Amino acid sequence: MSELSGRGHVAGLPEWDRCAVMGVVNVTPDSFSDGGRWFDTTAAIKHGLDLVAEGADLVDVGGESTRPGATRVDETEELRRVVPVVRGLASEGVVISVDTMRASVAEQALAAGAALVNDVSGGLADPAMIPVVAEADAPFVVMHWRGFLEGGNVRGVYDDVVTEVVDELHARVEAVLAGGIAPDRIVVDPGLGFSKDGTHDLALLAALDRLHALGHPLLVAASRKRFLGRVLAGPGGAPPPARERDAATAAVSALAAHAGAWAVRVHEVRATADAVRVARAIEGARAPQHDTEGAL
Template sequence: MKNLSGRGEVAGLPTWDRCAVMGVVNVTPDSFSDGGRWFDTTAAVKHGLGLAAEGADLVDVGGESTRPGATRVDEAEELRRVVPVVRGLAAEGVTVSVDTMRAAVAEQALAAGAVLVNDVSGGLADPAMLPVVAATGAPFVVMHWRGLLEGGNVRGVYEDVVTEVCDELHARVEAVLAAGVAPERVVIDPGLGFSKDAEHDLTVLAHLDRLHALGHPLLVAASRKRFLGHVLAGPGGTTPPARERDAATAAVSALAAHAGAWAVRVHEVRATADAVRVARAVEGAR
């Protein structure tokens, strides 16, 4: 199923005639980009509402950092962080996704008003995830994943990164469909920064057309990631901190939108909201 811009649409979610913008709310003390700033429920809800006001079409709420080297929190703590924020945002009419690798968190977040499950493991981290998603009928983001990053950059070795990412994503999507998730509810994500170095990330971004060939809407999550720091590094090789990579993130958002991405996931919304609208205007002028 295609929308006016040919980006694909996701059953159960609103449709847009341009690349959608997914804003990030990290309810964690240790996120790589904004750790601790929105750890309080009230502050997190306020931040999510602010992202929506700045142009976010969806707000992605997560309670567990997936940065390299991060230690996993327990299920009870993740639930405590995530569910009240999801409930608060959904009550204000925000379209909410939940960023989790745990089935129980996904299930309770969906009950609290979330409408999309964004699992960086694509259902591999928790065997109960796919049955929960299938039973609830929720749309599901399947990311390219080669394991938890507690030990650093896990298995980031490729002979042909684009082919291998596409093949591994295809296999994972087939498993998701076999578990009962409807094909029109599947979104794919190439997993920039996960088991990939800067060269891998840039190569994948340069070949998003290969990912489109898998036949599902595409989410691109490049915001503030390490590869942008490498691109922006000064003469001495010093990389700017994560929060100084927003202009570069907006540039990737424009490129991804031009390449047909369904959505981009970003921490700073305003510049990316402008970028995707400009990309759509240029498309419309053809």
């Protein structure tokens, strides 16, 4: 499914003519990729604006690390980190996604100008999340999630990872719909790296068509993740640091765009912005097939 029509449109957001690029602003001291670099509100806002200048279509602002083993921050601290950054970027006209598992943070971020709620738990971590998003009539990302990753609680055992992820996402989407979120405001995300090892992540990327069959726009968030480090290291090698995985991230972005993803979520925007535009240009250059029988 590489045709543009297969991407879908998310109500309440701009409509892009290609796979959108979601830039990441982590307002945290402990993110796996860039923890502490944008922890200051002013620095975080500047970084978000820089990402837009480099080609991001929307910016995902998060105040809580979801890396394996990370300890949750309390609600007050997450609000302190996130809301001023959302407000500052919104005042500059940036399309903002808020990355949070807390309904209170989602509610205040939406009030401050966020347009989309990106909840890695798909509404499971906080039972108030779905009612808040439904009441705001906001778009919502439903990610595949099997619980918090603290203390090694990975639960990454699958007999058939693609079938199980699709089935579990389908069940979660049904629950979100039952909670009052409109079907044209739902995005699905396979949750690469969450309760999954590298073979699981690669299998899911190889089967994006199965995820499209859920009937909702698809967000792919592979940026700098562990499975890319392992691919680059090769057998027995040491994985490169997270910030040295951006070329590999751009490769995944191009493949995801070609496969019909609605958006890709990345830390380093420029290479991925170029990649998705090239993928779109190739789609546009695809010649229509004509029946040439008898033409000679």
